[in-house]
Amino acid sequence: xxxxxxxxxxxAKLLLLISSTYISFRTKDTAMIKHDLETIRHxxxxxxxxxxxxxxxxxxxxxxxxxxxxxxxxxxxxxELQIGDEQLPLIEKKMKELIxxxxxxxxxxxxxxxxxxxxxxxxxxxKVELIEDFPDEEVITYYTQGNFIDLCRGPHVNHTGELSPYxxxxxxxxxxxxxxxxxxxLQRIYAVxxxxxxxxxxxxxxLEQAKKRDHRKLGKELHLFHFDPVAPASxxxxxxxxxxxxxxxDFMREVYKRYNYQEVITPQxxxxxxWHTSGHYxxxxxxxxxxxxxxxxxxxxxMNCPCHMLxxxxxxxxxxxxxxxxxxxxxxxxxxxxGVVSGLTRVRTFCQDDAHIFIQxxxxxxxxxxxxxxxxxxxxxxxxxxxxxxxxxxxxxKVGSDxxxxxxxxxxxxxxxxxxxxxxINEGDGAFYGPKIDIQVADALKRYHxxxxxxxxxxxxxxxxxxxxxxEGQSVRPVVIHRALLGSLxxxxxxxxxxxxxxxxxxxAPVQAKIIPVKNELxxxxxxxxxxxxxxxxxxxxxxxxxxxxxxxxxxxxKAKIPYMIVIGDQEIEKQTLSLxxxxxxxxxxxxxxxxxxxxxxxxxxxxxxxxRDFS
RNA sequence: GCUCACGUGGCUCAGUGGUAGAGCACUUCCUUGGUAAGGAAGAGGUCACGGGUUCAAUCCCCGUCGUGAGCUCCA
Numbered sequence: 001x002x003x004x005x006x007x008x009x010x011x012a013k014l015l016l017l018i019s020s021t022y023i024s025f026r027t028k029d030t031a032m033i034k035h036d037l038e039t040i041r042h043x044x045x046x047x048x049x050x051x052x053x054x055x056x057x058x059x060x061x062x063x064x065x066x067x068x069x070x071x072x073x074x075x076x077x078x079x080e081l082q083i084g085d086e087q088l089p090l091i092e093k094k095m096k097e098l099i100x101x102x103x104x105x106x107x108x109x110x111x112x113x114x115x116x117x118x119x120x121x122x123x124x125x126x127k128v129e130l131i132e133d134f135p136d137e138e139v140i141t142y143y144t145q146g147n148f149i150d151l152c153r154g155p156h157v158n159h160t161g162e163l164s165p166y167x168x169x170x171x172x173x174x175x176x177x178x179x180x181x182x183x184x185x186l187q188r189i190y191a192v193x194x195x196x197x198x199x200x201x202x203x204x205x206x207l208e209q210a211k212k213r214d215h216r217k218l219g220k221e222l223h224l225f226h227f228d229p230v231a232p233a234s235x236x237x238x239x240x241x242x243x244x245x246x247x248x249x250d251f252m253r254e255v256y257k258r259y260n261y262q263e264v265i266t267p268q269x270x271x272x273x274x275w276h277t278s279g280h281y282x283x284x285x286x287x288x289x290x291x292x293x294x295x296x297x298x299x300x301x302x303m304n305c306p307c308h309m310l311x312x313x314x315x316x317x318x319x320x321x322x323x324x325x326x327x328x329x330x331x332x333x334x335x336x337x338x339g340v341v342s343g344l345t346r347v348r349t350f351c352q353d354d355a356h357i358f359i360q361x362x363x364x365x366x367x368x369x370x371x372x373x374x375x376x377x378x379x380x381x382x383x384x385x386x387x388x389x390x391x392x393x394x395x396x397x398k399v400g401s402d403x404x405x406x407x408x409x410x411x412x413x414x415x416x417x418x419x420x421x422x423x424x425i426n427e428g429d430g431a432f433y434g435p436k437i438d439i440q441v442a443d444a445l446k447r448y449h450x451x452x453x454x455x456x457x458x459x460x461x462x463x464x465x466x467x468x469x470x471x472e473g474q475s476v477r478p479v480v481i482h483r484a485l486l487g488s489l490x491x492x493x494x495x496x497x498x499x500x501x502x503x504x505x506x507x508x509a510p511v512q513a514k515i516i517p518v519k520n521e522l523x524x525x526x527x528x529x530x531x532x533x534x535x536x537x538x539x540x541x542x543x544x545x546x547x548x549x550x551x552x553x554x555x556x557x558x559k560a561k562i563p564y565m566i567v568i569g570d571q572e573i574e575k576q577t578l579s580l581x582x583x584x585x586x587x588x589x590x591x592x593x594x595x596x597x598x599x600x601x602x603x604x605x606x607x608x609x610x611x612x613r614d615f616s
Numbered sequence: 617g618c619u620c621a622c623g624u625g626g627c628u629c630a631g632u633g634g635u636a637g638a639g640c641a642c643u644u645c646c647u648u649g650g651u652a653a654g655g656a657a658g659a660g661g662u663c664a665c666g667g668g669u670u671c672a673a674u675c676c677c678c679g680u681c682g683u684g685a686g687c688u689c690c691a
Binding site: 227 | 618619649651681683688689690691
């Protein structure tokens with residue numbers, strides 16, 4: 001211990017020397033300008049730990065790790081004390097007090113053995129565990145601020161007065177120690193931290209906006225879907241939600257026509273034997289629903305692939321038939337563990353815009369190029385402008401020869417390059433059965449969501465012994481490409497609701513326009529005629545014939561985010577016009593009925609992206 | 617699955633150890649209205665479910681189910 005004390009003093013002296021020669025530049029508002037945000041966040045994590053210990057001196061608080069994350073930091077701690085949302089303001093207050101005290105933060109170096117002794121003495125077993133994993137000769141650094149000591153690599157600010165008061169403790173949650181399921185669950189406190197009042201405000205505002213757009217909230221408000229405990233994590237689509245669902249399928253069908261896909265329909269419940277053949281029984285058993293009937297074990301399909309493999313193996317195909325593209329909107333069931341399900345984004349029953357492409361190995365690149373084109377056209381159509389592409393290559397555990405993988409990875413990479421898209425490579429992140437391309441899109445709040453995926457598969461063709469006859473008359477194995485563009489319709493609907501904030505474009509909106517007569521007894525008859533005229537043209541139009549005020553009807557139409565509101569009164573009847581007000585706008589415009597039809601028809605044409613309308 | 621929180625009329629949410637309240641929605645009546653809430657009356661709840669403690673539980677305790685924030689998982 002004396003060796004350690006000695007060491008400590010020397011470092012303290014040295015630090016004093018350094019800090020006294022350090023000229024700090026301060027502006028009036030920002031005390032922390034000389035440090036980068038990451039350092040500030042990191043030091044603020046320590047500050048939070050110090051605040052906790054000072055706030056609850058009689059509690060045993062064992063510190064885990066407190067790293068910097070996007071927008072802030074967290075700290076994992078182990079304590080009997082239950083830290084809930086009520087405690088967060090108290091901790092914040094304590095932290096701000098400590099900032100005002102300008103407590104010096106000092107760096108110390110120490111050898112591993114002494115570090116273990118020190119943190120044992122401090123009764124910080126989690127820290128001891130961390131140090132014990134360091135190599136023997138490693139020089140350990142720790143920091144002191146007042147009576148608080150924390151193991152840390154640094155760097156940190158010089159004293160707590162340099163820290164930003166623009167932080168907020170957000171919430172608490174459980175987290176496994178060292179991220180391992182078999183280890184103890186610690187309490188984690190999440191916080192955001194910025195270097196200016198404006199940035200913090202902006203971020204909190206962002207969180208509020210995100211909350212407003214939450215698809216679960218909008219889904220209820222706009223009568224799109226609901227959930228019921230009788231079917232956990234399984235959405236019930238109400239008429240308006242079902243419209244979106246079907247409209248997306250219609251959309252994909254139009255896309256498929258232009259890219260030579262053929263739609264198939266396959267069974268829902270299939271003999272367990274099939275899932276043994278496919279390998280799902282061994283590897284995916286935990287996530288499958290089973291049922292027994294006539295002493296035979298069946299499973300609900302969690303994926304369509306095995307069905308398509310059967311379909312392929314039922315015929316003898318020539319290379320001339322390839323690529324063969326089977327699309328399937330079959331309903332899938334996956335038993336997701338209770339803690340992982342959420343809204344529409346992770347559910348237990350869903351539908352993918354799924355397709356499997358059976359292809360000659362040498363044709364992979366061309367097919368991928370076409371897929372990339374199709375994906376980009378479609379994502380942009382839904383106004384996802386920011387698209388991230390990742391190529392995931394072979395993992396350690398894999399099937400198939402290195403030669404196959406080399407060719408496949410090269411084909412994917414070449415296809416991405418020739419398509420001119422930016423992409424990054426996730427080394428070793430591919431599925432064991434083949435490399436894949438994952439596509440993420442940013443929504444209106446710049447949050448990224450994974451939608452589509454393109455996966456090569458060398459495994460299933462093997463397991464199902466798929467063959468086609470090549471030009472030389474030999475029987476050879478095709479490669480299978482799994483691909484989904486929207487991903488699951490449920491998830492896509494969830495993401496898209498948040499992207500557009502529930503205000504769908506005209507072509508997709510469940511109700512495209514609402515007709516409001518000014519005075520029912522004078523105008524209802526005419527309004528009903530107009531409604532019928534538009535309905536007969538296929539527009540989704542609703543007549544509001546309730547005896548309510550215009551104010552109320554206007555308010556409800558706006559709240560329902562219906563693209564157009566059409567008011568009909570004396571003036572309109574006399575001039576044979578319609579008063580149109582677009583969603584989100586204050587002003588109204590008068591159009592003749594014919595002009596309105598033209599406007600609506602034009603808007604409906606946006607159903608298909610330009611790139612596909614002109615497709616030859 | 618794990619940790620924590622939550623579950624009160626269709627929706628959003630108050631509330632209390634002595635079996636419940638508001639606003640919106642709903643029904644009826646009045647109002648005949650020109651672009652974000654006209655007025656009145658009425659109906660509607662085993663306070664998620666099952667146990668326990670108590671003279672008495674919607675409230676306290678335990679369990680189950682569901683939901684949320686995370687963690688872990690994601691062929």
